[in-house]
Amino acid sequence: MDxxxxxxxxxxxxxxKTNGYRTFTLGDxxxxxxxxxxxxxxxxxxxxxxxxMHADDFLRAMMRDVAWGFFYGWVNFDEVIGTRNxxxxxxxxxxxxxxxxxxxxVDYTQQFETPLIMATFKAILxxxxxxxxxxxxxxxETGSAFGIKxxxxxxxxxxxxxxxxxxxxxxxDSPLRDDLPVNRQFADIGQDEPEIHAKPGFEHELHAFxxxxxxxxxDVTWNPSVTSVCKQSLFxxxxxxxxxxxxHGNDRVEWFLQLSDQIIWDVGDKDTGEPRARITMNAGDIAxxxxxxxxxxxxxxxxxxxxxxxxxxxxxxxxxxxxxPPYPVPL
Amino acid sequence: xxETYLGSLxxxxxxxxxxxxxxxxxxxxxxxxxxxxxxxxxxKVVVGKNLKYVIETVRAEGVSPWFSASHDEFAVVLDxxxxxxxxxxxxxxxxxxDTEGSVRIEGEPAGQPMGYVRLRRGHxxxxxxxxxxxxxxxxxxxxxxxxxLGSCSVEKWAEICIQ
Numbered sequence: 001m002d003x004x005x006x007x008x009x010x011x012x013x014x015x016x017k018t019n020g021y022r023t024f025t026l027g028d029x030x031x032x033x034x035x036x037x038x039x040x041x042x043x044x045x046x047x048x049x050x051x052x053m054h055a056d057d058f059l060r061a062m063m064r065d066v067a068w069g070f071f072y073g074w075v076n077f078d079e080v081i082g083t084r085n086x087x088x089x090x091x092x093x094x095x096x097x098x099x100x101x102x103x104x105x106v107d108y109t110q111q112f113e114t115p116l117i118m119a120t121f122k123a124i125l126x127x128x129x130x131x132x133x134x135x136x137x138x139x140x141e142t143g144s145a146f147g148i149k150x151x152x153x154x155x156x157x158x159x160x161x162x163x164x165x166x167x168x169x170x171x172x173d174s175p176l177r178d179d180l181p182v183n184r185q186f187a188d189i190g191q192d193e194p195e196i197h198a199k200p201g202f203e204h205e206l207h208a209f210x211x212x213x214x215x216x217x218x219d220v221t222w223n224p225s226v227t228s229v230c231k232q233s234l235f236x237x238x239x240x241x242x243x244x245x246x247x248h249g250n251d252r253v254e255w256f257l258q259l260s261d262q263i264i265w266d267v268g269d270k271d272t273g274e275p276r277a278r279i280t281m282n283a284g285d286i287a288x289x290x291x292x293x294x295x296x297x298x299x300x301x302x303x304x305x306x307x308x309x310x311x312x313x314x315x316x317x318x319x320x321x322x323x324x325p326p327y328p329v330p331l
Numbered sequence: 332x333x334e335t336y337l338g339s340l341x342x343x344x345x346x347x348x349x350x351x352x353x354x355x356x357x358x359x360x361x362x363x364x365x366x367x368x369x370x371x372x373x374x375k376v377v378v379g380k381n382l383k384y385v386i387e388t389v390r391a392e393g394v395s396p397w398f399s400a401s402h403d404e405f406a407v408v409l410d411x412x413x414x415x416x417x418x419x420x421x422x423x424x425x426x427x428x429d430t431e432g433s434v435r436i437e438g439e440p441a442g443q444p445m446g447y448v449r450l451r452r453g454h455x456x457x458x459x460x461x462x463x464x465x466x467x468x469x470x471x472x473x474x475x476x477x478x479x480l481g482s483c484s485v486e487k488w489a490e491i492c493i494q
Contacts, residue, residue, distance in 0.1 A: 166403060167405065167455070167457050170457070184332065185332060185333070185335070187332060188332070188334060188335050189453070190451075190452070190453065193454075194449060194450050194451070194454040195448065196446070197446045197449070198445065198446040199445055199446040202446055205417075205419075205462075206445060206446055207448075207457040208450060208454055208456040208457065209455060210454050210455075211453055212452070212454075227455065228403075228405040228457075228477055229403070230403055230477050230478060230479065231402060232384070233384035233477060233479070235477055252381075255379045255381060255386070257379065257386065257475070259337075259409075260335050261336050262336070262346075267358075274352070275351045275352070276350075276351055276352045276353050277348055277351055277353065277355075277358070278348075279346065279349075279358060280346040280348075280349075281346045281360075282336070282338070282344045282345065282346045283336050283337055283338035283343065283344075284363045284364040284365070285345060285360060285361070285363075286361055286363060286378050286379055287348075287358045287359065287360035288357075288358050288359045288360075288379070289358075290357050290358070301335075308379060308381065324382075326357075327356075327357045327359075328359055328380050329356075329380055329488045329492070330488075331359060331488055331489065331492055331494060
């Protein structure tokens with residue numbers, strides 16, 4: 001083992017002589033990949049347990065976990081492995097939210113300081129994402145993740161978003177996206193801007209922009225950006241195509257408002273993964289994702305989705321303790 | 332390329348819920364165009380609620396009353412063409428700092444006209460804290476308002492949600 005992956009605290013091997021990829025260690029977890037698969041190993045009952053994912057699925061999921069800063073609650077890479085955010089510390093788990101693994105006692109959870117797990121995940125992405133593969137892109141828009149190591153795609157995995165304080169386009173706030181091209185599936189979205197007729201002296205107080213134009217120029221999928229801030233209420237619209245690369249488990253209620261086209265959501269129990277519902281949302285539909293579920297979306301055409309979050313800091317404890325019901329409205 | 336489908340007051344397709352375990356009501360699902368089509372002009376119907384925070388859907392038709400709030404609010408036009416006129420109140424804030432949500436103002440408030448913004452489908456406007464604002468629909472449409480539950484908010488969940 002050495003420390004040569006570019007981050008001081010990351011533990012990584014030398015590149016494999018056959019496939020060129022490094023193997024990474026995070027606490028008791030080991031992450032390795034080959035031409036097609038990622039393998040995750042962990043200890044259980046004195047043995048080593050393992051789990052495999054397709055490399056492209058794994059990289060898309062890990063990319064979202066990094067980009068979202070481990071997000072609100074659980075980011076299930078699939079039905080076995082994932083992370084839980086404790087806001088300052090993060091759990092890495094295997095089987096801990098899978099009824100069969102849990103019952104068999106072969107699940108494993110280990111908690112890490114956020115900077116360590118973030119640095120490790122970033123180092124994995126830097127090493128395992130090959131030239132031509134963009135884990136943020138829809139499958140039609142990117143090359144293959146497979147094969148022995150060939151180059152990298154640092155530009156794709158290190159896209160940065162500037163945080164929005166009130167609304168994009170205001171002086172000193174996050175930028176609009178006029179310099180990005182319109183996505184191929186939003187070529188029919190009008191690019192006109194609102195008319196702002198401010199009286200002299202109020203030019204910097206009145207503000208409007210085209211949200212649909214802004215979204216039509218998003219160069220990523222399943223990656224929300226804040227576009228308006230009302231105290232702790234955040235509008236986080238995003239554009240979606242193909243499948244949400246993770247099963248997001250909620251530590252609070254969040255809401256989805258479908259702005260265009262259609263997304264179908266599979267909803268399962270947060271702890272066990274058992275199916276609960278399948279929700280078809282068309283343009284104009286709004287629905288809550290309760291605080292006790294996990295969800296995964298399918299969008300057969302690139303669509304616009306408004307994700308609405310409540311960023312009040314103490315919510316996870318209030319939901320977990322039962323102080324707040326998991327459902328937002330008594331019906 | 333498939334055409335992008337955007338709903339409107341006159342053309343929307345409400346989705347559905349297939350339940351395996353639990354109740355449809357857990358998802359408080361409605362359709363903002365359907366809700367607006369049954370609402371009175373400028374009735375602020377709550378379609379999303381996250382503790383004190385809300386999303387309201389508004390049928391924009393004709394001219395609205397004047398509103399103000401102690402905090403920023405935001406409006407997104409999903410259908411129609413709507414002007415938003417603003418006034419900077421001259422006699423101090425119209426709403427107490429500890430009052431949340433939109434507050435309806437009787438009559439036209441005294442103050443300096445700030446101008447207006449003209450919004451069409453997909454456009455978003457800032458409704459700045461402390462200003463008074465009024466909607467004027469040039470073409471009947473639908474607004475989303477991001478705000479906090481307040482005296483003007485109307486909740487009728489049993490009427491609007493899939494159950």
